[in-house]
Amino acid sequence: MPDRKIIVSIATSADGFIARLDGSVDWLDRPGTKDHYGMMQFFKSIDTILWGRKTYDMSLGFGKKGGGSFGSKTMNYVFTHNPPTTKDSRVQFVNEPIKTFATRLRAQPGKDIWMMGGGNVIASFLDAGEIDEFIIAVIPTFIGEGIPLIAAKKRNVQLALLSTHAYEDGVVRMHYGVSDKL
Amino acid sequence: MAFRNDLVQEMKMRKVTFGGANSLDNFIARTNDDVGWLRWNKEVTAISTKFWKTIDTVVMGRKTYEVSVKLGAGAHPGVKNYVFSRTLKEIDDKRVELVSVNAAEFITEVKRKPGKGICGMGGGLLARSLFEANVIDEVGFNIHPVLLGSCIPLFHEMSRQIDLELLECKRLSNGCVMVRYRVKKV
Numbered sequence: 001m002p003d004r005k006i007i008v009s010i011a012t013s014a015d016g017f018i019a020r021l022d023g024s025v026d027w028l029d030r031p032g033t034k035d036h037y038g039m040m041q042f043f044k045s046i047d048t049i050l051w052g053r054k055t056y057d058m059s060l061g062f063g064k065k066g067g068g069s070f071g072s073k074t075m076n077y078v079f080t081h082n083p084p085t086t087k088d089s090r091v092q093f094v095n096e097p098i099k100t101f102a103t104r105l106r107a108q109p110g111k112d113i114w115m116m117g118g119g120n121v122i123a124s125f126l127d128a129g130e131i132d133e134f135i136i137a138v139i140p141t142f143i144g145e146g147i148p149l150i151a152a153k154k155r156n157v158q159l160a161l162l163s164t165h166a167y168e169d170g171v172v173r174m175h176y177g178v179s180d181k182l
Numbered sequence: 183m184a185f186r187n188d189l190v191q192e193m194k195m196r197k198v199t200f201g202g203a204n205s206l207d208n209f210i211a212r213t214n215d216d217v218g219w220l221r222w223n224k225e226v227t228a229i230s231t232k233f234w235k236t237i238d239t240v241v242m243g244r245k246t247y248e249v250s251v252k253l254g255a256g257a258h259p260g261v262k263n264y265v266f267s268r269t270l271k272e273i274d275d276k277r278v279e280l281v282s283v284n285a286a287e288f289i290t291e292v293k294r295k296p297g298k299g300i301c302g303m304g305g306g307l308l309a310r311s312l313f314e315a316n317v318i319d320e321v322g323f324n325i326h327p328v329l330l331g332s333c334i335p336l337f338h339e340m341s342r343q344i345d346l347e348l349l350e351c352k353r354l355s356n357g358c359v360m361v362r363y364r365v366k367k368v
Binding site: 138 | 206207208219313321325327328329330331332335337339340341342343344345346347348351353357358359361363
């Protein structure tokens with residue numbers, strides 16, 4: 001088992017989508033719980049975030065409205081085929097094979113790594129054998145259509161249920177380990 | 183008080199439940215596909231047996247029924263079976279009633295008659311039209327610890343958002359999570 005784990009931690013609708021087709025996540029807005037469905041504790045266990053380009057750009061949009069900031073101590077890697085230049089030392093754009101990148105990142109000392117998504121970058125890491133765990137918070141709503149948790153491709157990835165928690169407002173959080181990585 | 187009478191009528195109406203086993207990425211068990219990933223144990227059998235005692239009617243779309251026939255099952259024993267199709271002319275099985283009129287209107291009528299619960303089999307187009315017509319009261323999933331990536335999605339894409347209320351969440355010893363939701367009506 002690797003020392004630094006790469007963990008997908010994300011909310012999905014009850015019909016399995018991470019966002020509407022236009023990327024919006026308005027259906028995630030709810031009063032929430034004190035511990036933000038365990039996210040506060042999870043955030044303390046990571047020091048690095050992996051992003052797909054579209055998800056990162058969306059998050060910058062949220063940042064302008066006062067959200068989306070993940071602190072000065074967090075390192076961000078954004079996967080893109082067209083890396084732009086950036087002056088932000090906390091952001092690096094990555095365009096190299098996943099295995100090479102993940103092996104190097106895991107070899108560096110540090111905390112766990114948060115795979116933010118979206119569906120394409122999660123699929124690429126999963127198919128490269130570079131996802132260790134999934135923490136899924138299921139929101140009690142069917143949004144009808146949207147972007148799936150993992151980009152479609154026939155696979156058969158066995159998971160092991162580590163824990164589950166039902167919150168008072170109907171959100172169900174499930175924590176899985178990827179069986180091959182246990 | 184007309185409103186109150188409507189409310190009493192609504193409460194008396196038979197419950198329509200849809201659901202089944204799904205993968206974490208929300209693909210449904212369809213019997214014509216490889217179902218080797220399905221986990222079955224005594225716990226699941228007990229929950230299933232208990233549920234079957236609460237229903238007396240099964241509704242399914244043509245495709246779900248045809249898969250069931252192919253597997254040698256066909257109609258479900260001990261319950262009334264309705265199969266919805268606009269293309270089939272007849273079904274050569276006395277245990278099955280073929281329905282070619284609007285499914286939502288038909289099932290709403292069945293709900294008004296006295297009886298036990300009504301269970302929707304499979305997902306597909308039937309489930310979508312019933313959701314959109316506000317006919318489904320509860321949904322239940324047995325979420326399996328597996329990612330399948332592709333297969334048949336649990337429900338076809340729907341045109342609007344449907345909010346749910348969590349009724350039950352149970353962790354099973356085989357790694358599955360069983361969840362049951364009430365459909366919030368609009």
